[in-house]
Amino acid sequence: GQQVMQIPQYQHVQEGEDFTTYCNSSTTLSNIQWYKQRPGGHPVFLIQLVKSGEVKKQKRLTFQFGEAKKNSSLHITATQTTDVGTYFCAGIDYKLSFGAGTTVTVRA
Amino acid sequence: DVKVTQSSRYLVKRTGEKVFLECVQDMDHENMFWYRQDPGLGLRLIYFSYDVKMKEKGDIPEGYSVSREKKERFSLILESASTNQTSMYLCASRTGTISSYEQYFGPGTRLTVT
Numbered sequence: 001g002q003q004v005m006q007i008p009q010y011q012h013v014q015e016g017e018d019f020t021t022y023c024n025s026s027t028t029l030s031n032i033q034w035y036k037q038r039p040g041g042h043p044v045f046l047i048q049l050v051k052s053g054e055v056k057k058q059k060r061l062t063f064q065f066g067e068a069k070k071n072s073s074l075h076i077t078a079t080q081t082t083d084v085g086t087y088f089c090a091g092i093d094y095k096l097s098f099g100a101g102t103t104v105t106v107r108a
Numbered sequence: 109d110v111k112v113t114q115s116s117r118y119l120v121k122r123t124g125e126k127v128f129l130e131c132v133q134d135m136d137h138e139n140m141f142w143y144r145q146d147p148g149l150g151l152r153l154i155y156f157s158y159d160v161k162m163k164e165k166g167d168i169p170e171g172y173s174v175s176r177e178k179k180e181r182f183s184l185i186l187e188s189a190s191t192n193q194t195s196m197y198l199c200a201s202r203t204g205t206i207s208s209y210e211q212y213f214g215p216g217t218r219l220t221v222t
Contacts, residue, residue, distance in 0.1 A: 009148065033209065033210070033211075042198060042213040042214060042215050042216050043151070088151065090151075092209055096209060097153075098143075098151040100148055100149055
């Protein structure tokens with residue numbers, strides 16, 4: 001069945017630096033979604049990507065869907081303390097399958 | 109705003125007890141989901157429902173059952189709780205419109221089975 005792998009599992013970032021988290025699927029996806037879970041909170045929807053090669057931006061966050069629709073990435077520029085949390089990708093073929101998440105900590 | 113509520117934030121039960129976790133959403137969503145979240149494993153789908161009285165197994169249904177008697181309410185049942193069911197349980201809902209797969213999550217129930 002569909003598997004969604006996410007790397008890295010942990011990302012320790014100096015405030016102001018950039019980082020990227022990656023999501024890879026074993027199958028071609030129809031859509032991919034990204035969620036953010038703050039410490040002690042629940043996952044909150046960030047964005048959905050649908051088209052091959054699609055790139056979307058939300059302020060300092062850039063989301064990309066691969067050409068083959070089997071991978072995606074989230075790039076954060078100029079990391080801030082408010083970016084702390086776990087970022088999940090979720091791939092859709094006939095159901096939504098979540099990756100294990102990338103947990104981000106920020107050094108001030 | 110969509111609101112998904114869960115009956116308890118924290119729950120402690122003994123091995124062998126029957127456990128009910130309740131989830132209610134107020135947006136008339138057709139689809140509802142139960143996940144468990146464990147460190148390093150992400151969110152794993154237990155069961156989902158796309159309509160009243162309908163249910164489908166997810167990736168890890170063993171040891172669980174569900175009930176959906178009303179559209180707004182989706183219950184997760186642990187027939188005989190075991191220690192390996194200690195976890196964070198998250199309920200989610202979404203509209204049935206195929207163009208929108210955004211899921212709205214409840215606050216979660218942290219269940220400890222001793």
